[in-house]
Amino acid sequence: MQPLFKVVSRNTIRKDILLMHSAQKEKMVKYLANFKQRVAVTSDLWTAGHQKKGYMVVTAHFIDESFNLKSIILRFAYVPAPHNGEVICQALHECLLDWHLERKLSTVTLDNCTTNDKAIDILIDKLDTKSLMLEGKYLHMRCCAHILNLIVKDGMSVMEKGIARVRDSVAFW
Incomplete structure (x- = not known):
C-alpha cells in the first residue's frame, strides 16, 4: 500500500x-x-499425518523467584523413525544436555505407553541418579x-x- 516501503x-x-532465538536461548x-x-x-x-514425520516438543516448567509458574519450550524438533525408546531417550537427553538441566530434573511427564517407559529407563541410566530426587524413583510421571x-475412548467404544x-x-420416528 505504501510505495516507499521496502x-x-x-x-x-x-x-x-534465528538471531533473536539464539539471543533469547x-x-x-x-x-x-x-x-x-x-x-x-x-x-x-506425534506424527504429522500428511508428512509421516515425527515431531517432539520438550517443555520445562518451574516456579521462579516471585513464585510464578513459568513454562519454556526447550525444543521442537523432528525425531526420525522408528519412535522406539532409544530414539525418544536420545532426543530428550540431547535437549536436557543442551539446556544443562540434566542435574536439575524433578520429573519428566510423558504419555502412558510402553515406549516412553523404556525411554525413561534408558534416560535414568544416562543421568547421575545422585542428582535426581529419590535417585530417580519417581522421575517418570504419566x-x-x-x-x-484413553478411559473415555474405552467407555465410548462400549456405548457405541x-x-x-x-x-x-430417533431418525426412524
Missing part, C-alpha cells in the same frame, strides 16, 4: 528470527544455570490427561452400539 526477503526475516540458558530449584519437564511426540482420554441404536430410532 519489502525484506524471506531469508532476511529467517536470519533475524543464550539468556535463558544462563538464567537456568544460576537457577537453584528443580525443573519439571514435559514432552509429547500424563493424566492422556490416561483420561447403544448410541447408534438411539440415533437410528
